[in-house]
Amino acid sequence: MSRYPRRTGRLALRAGSLAAALGLWQLLTTLEVNVWLRFSQFPTVTDVARAFADRLLGPDYWTDLTDSLTRIVTGFLLAAVLGVATGVLVARSRLAEDLLGPVLEVVRPIPAIAMVPVAILLFPSNEQGIVFITFTAAYFPVLVSTRHAVRALTPMWEEAVLTMGGGRWRILGSVVLPGALPGIFGGLSVGIGVSWICVISAEMISGQHGVGYRTWQDYTIVNYPGVFVGMVTIGLLGWLTSTAVELVGRRLTHWLPRTSYVPGARPRPARTLASTVEPTKAEEARDEHLV
Amino acid sequence: MSTSSETRPPEARTASAAPRGTRLTLRGATLGRPGAPAVAEVDLDVAAGEILTVVGPSGCGKSTLLRTFAGLLPTLDGAVEQDGRPVPGPGADRALVFQEDALLPWRTLRANVELPLAIQGVPRAQRGEQAEAWLERVGLADQARQLPHRVSGGQRQRAQLARALAGRPRAVLMDEPFGALDAQTRAGMQDLLVEVLHGTGATVVFVTHDVDEALFLGDRVALLGSGRLIAVRDVPRPRERSAHDDPARVALRRDILTSLGT
Numbered sequence: 001m002s003r004y005p006r007r008t009g010r011l012a013l014r015a016g017s018l019a020a021a022l023g024l025w026q027l028l029t030t031l032e033v034n035v036w037l038r039f040s041q042f043p044t045v046t047d048v049a050r051a052f053a054d055r056l057l058g059p060d061y062w063t064d065l066t067d068s069l070t071r072i073v074t075g076f077l078l079a080a081v082l083g084v085a086t087g088v089l090v091a092r093s094r095l096a097e098d099l100l101g102p103v104l105e106v107v108r109p110i111p112a113i114a115m116v117p118v119a120i121l122l123f124p125s126n127e128q129g130i131v132f133i134t135f136t137a138a139y140f141p142v143l144v145s146t147r148h149a150v151r152a153l154t155p156m157w158e159e160a161v162l163t164m165g166g167g168r169w170r171i172l173g174s175v176v177l178p179g180a181l182p183g184i185f186g187g188l189s190v191g192i193g194v195s196w197i198c199v200i201s202a203e204m205i206s207g208q209h210g211v212g213y214r215t216w217q218d219y220t221i222v223n224y225p226g227v228f229v230g231m232v233t234i235g236l237l238g239w240l241t242s243t244a245v246e247l248v249g250r251r252l253t254h255w256l257p258r259t260s261y262v263p264g265a266r267p268r269p270a271r272t273l274a275s276t277v278e279p280t281k282a283e284e285a286r287d288e289h290l291v
Numbered sequence: 292m293s294t295s296s297e298t299r300p301p302e303a304r305t306a307s308a309a310p311r312g313t314r315l316t317l318r319g320a321t322l323g324r325p326g327a328p329a330v331a332e333v334d335l336d337v338a339a340g341e342i343l344t345v346v347g348p349s350g351c352g353k354s355t356l357l358r359t360f361a362g363l364l365p366t367l368d369g370a371v372e373q374d375g376r377p378v379p380g381p382g383a384d385r386a387l388v389f390q391e392d393a394l395l396p397w398r399t400l401r402a403n404v405e406l407p408l409a410i411q412g413v414p415r416a417q418r419g420e421q422a423e424a425w426l427e428r429v430g431l432a433d434q435a436r437q438l439p440h441r442v443s444g445g446q447r448q449r450a451q452l453a454r455a456l457a458g459r460p461r462a463v464l465m466d467e468p469f470g471a472l473d474a475q476t477r478a479g480m481q482d483l484l485v486e487v488l489h490g491t492g493a494t495v496v497f498v499t500h501d502v503d504e505a506l507f508l509g510d511r512v513a514l515l516g517s518g519r520l521i522a523v524r525d526v527p528r529p530r531e532r533s534a535h536d537d538p539a540r541v542a543l544r545r546d547i548l549t550s551l552g553t
Contacts, residue, residue: 156393163361164407164458165383174406178397255397257440 043225051225067209075134087146112137112198130202137198138191149183185249196238312340312494313461320369322355329355342495344509353498357464386460390467394439400450401435407458425453445476462494
C-alpha cells in the first residue's frame with residue numbers, strides 16, 4: 001500500500017502527458033485545423049507511426065542509427081578525455097593557463113557548427129570532419145566545468161595528502177579527479193546535448209548516412225512523415241545518451257550527501273493517520289536506494 | 292625484520308619502535324604568506340616526543356605556525372628545522388590534523404585511513420588490516436564502511452586522528468582538531484588523544500584557543516599574540532584530570548589569561 005501507488009501514479013502521469021500531446025497532434029492533423037497555424041499539410045501521428053514501422057524494417061534506418069551513434073560516441077569520448085585533461089591542466093598550472101588560456105578563450109565562443117568549413121579544409125574525409133565538429137561541441141563545456149570544479153576544491157584535501165607524503169600524481173588521482181567529478185559530470189551532461197545538435201547539423205550539411213542526413217534527404221524529397229521519423233529518432237537517441245551520462249555520473253558520485261528533500265513536494269494536511277505516516281516511509285526507502 | 296613488524300597490529304609495532312619523535316625548531320623565523328607576515332621573530336624548540344600546545348586569540352598565526360612546521364608554508368625569514376636539518380617541504384613524517392572536513396568525502400572512513408598507508412606503499416591486504424586496527428583503537432570499528440558525512444562530527448575527528456597516526460608520523464600537528472565539537476565530546480576526545488598517542492612517541496604540536504585544553508594536554512604551553520611569541524611555559528602535572536585544581540596550575544592559568552589580555 002505504501003510505495004506502490006505513489007510510484008505507479010507518477011509513471012501514469014508521465015505516460016498520460018505524453019499520450020495527451022500525441023492525442024492533440026492527431027486531433028489537430030486529422031481535423032486539418034487551419035487557424036493561423038496550419039495543420040492541413042502536417043502528417044498525422046498514424047502517418048508518422050506507419051512511416052516509422054516501414055523504416056524499422058528497411059536496412060537504411062539501422063545504418064543511419066549506428067553511423068550517428070558511432071560519430072557522437074567517438075566525438076564525445078574524445079571531448080570528455082581531452083576536456084578533462086586540459087581543464088585540470090589549466091586550473092592547476094599557471095604556465096598552462098598562460099599558454100592555452102588565450103587560444104581557448106578565443107575559440108570557445110565560435111559555435112561548433114561554424115567549424116564546418118574548417119573541418120572540410122582540415123580533414124580528408126567527411127566522417128572525420130563530423131566527429132571533429134561533435135568533439136568541438138562537447139569539448140568546451142567539459143573544459144570549462146572541469147576548470148571551475150578543480151579550482152573550487154577544498155585546499156585542505158590537498159594539504160592533507162601532501163602531509164601524508166603524497167606527490168603530484170597521488171594528488172591528481174586521489175583528490176583532484178574524484179573531487180572535481182560532480183562538476184565534470186555537469187559539463188558532460190551539457191556536452192552530450194550540444195554534441196547531438198552538432199552531429200545532426202553536420203550530417204545535414206556534409207554527411208553520408210546518419211539520422212541527420214536522412215532527415216534532410218526526406219525534407220528535400222518532400223517526405224514529411226520521414227522527416228518526423230527522423231526527429232523522433234533524434235529525440236529518443238538524445239534522451240538515451242543523456243540518461244546514460246546521468247546514470248554513470250550518479251553512480252560515480254554516489255558519495256555526495258543527498259537530502260531526502262523532494263523538489264515541489266509539500267507536506268500535505270493530515271487527512272488520516274495512515275496517509276501521513278506512510279509517504280515518509282516511502283521517502284526514506286527511496287533515499288536509501290539512491291545512496 | 293622491518294617487514295614482519297609491518298604486519299603486527301599498531302599497538303605492538305608502535306611500542307617496539309618507541310622513541311621516534313622528532314625535534315622541531317624555529318630560528319628567528321617570520322611566518323606567514325608572502326606580503327602578509329603573521330608572526331615575526333619566533334624562536335621555538337619543540338623537543339622530540341613532547342606535547343606542545345599553542346594558545347592565542349584567533350587570527351594570531353597559530354595555523355600559520357603549524358603549516359610552517361608541516362612544510363606547506365616556507366618561512367619568510369629565519370629557518371624551520373627538523374632534527375637540525377631544514378624542512379624541505381611537506382612529508383609523511385609530519386602529519387597534519389585539521390579542524391574539520393579534511394577527510395576525503397568520497398572515501399569511507401576505512402579508505403581514508405588506508406590512504407597514508409597506500410602512499411607509503413603498504414600492500415593492500417595489510418593496509419586494510421592496519422586501517423581496521425586503527426579505527427578500532429579510536430572506537431570506530433562499526434563505522435569503518437561509512438562515508439564521512441554519514442557519521443557525527445566527533446566520529447569524523449576520530450577518523451582523522453586514526454588517519455594521521457596510521458602513517459606513523461614522527462610529529463603530529465593538530466590545528467584546533469576539537470574546535471568544532473561540543474564540550475562533552477571534546478573532553479572525551481582529549482582523553483582519547485592522550486590514550487592513542489601513548490606509545491607512539493610522536494612529537495605533538497597542538498593548536499587551540501581553549502586555555503584549559505592547552506593546559507590539560509601540553510607538557511608546555513606556547514602563548515601567541517599580537518604578531519609574536521609571547522612566552523613558553525611549563526605545565527605542572529600535564530594530562531591529569533585531577534590536576535585541574537592544583538594551585539600551580541591555577542596560577543599558570545591566571546597568568547596565561549592575563550598575558551593574552553582576556
